[in-house]
Every structure is written in C-alpha cells, then in structure tokens.
Amino acid sequence: MNKQWSIDKIKQYVEKNSDSQLLSTEYRGFSQKLEFKCACGNDFEKTFTKFKNKNQTKCDVCQPPKVTETL
C-alpha cells in the first residue's frame, strides 16, 4: 500500500474515525509521531500507522496499550 497521506487527509480521518483530535500540523511520513488530543482531554503521541491500523485512537489512559490489539 502506497497511499499518500497529507496532514489534511489525516485530520479528516481522525475526525471521522475517532473521538480524538489531531493537534499536529505537519506530516512527514509514517514513522513520525503525531500529536493527538483524546476525548478525555489528554494529549498523546502516536504514529498514524498505529492509530489507523491498530485502532489506537485514544490516549493510554482511556485505551491502555495492552488491550488494543483485537479491534
């Protein structure tokens, strides 16, 4: 998969597919950590790959890292 993501597309994706908001204003590649704001108010960092492919769309408090894999 070689889909090109831009910060605007990512922002739309985040708004459609999660309760979180994207805080980052720049996207430089899949390995970059982006800043998000969780619905609970916490800020968290995650690569977009994890956010999208592993459904890690919340902060570690709302969605502890251990239990995320099966969605």
Ligand SMILES: [Zn+2]
């Ligand atoms: Zn949270």
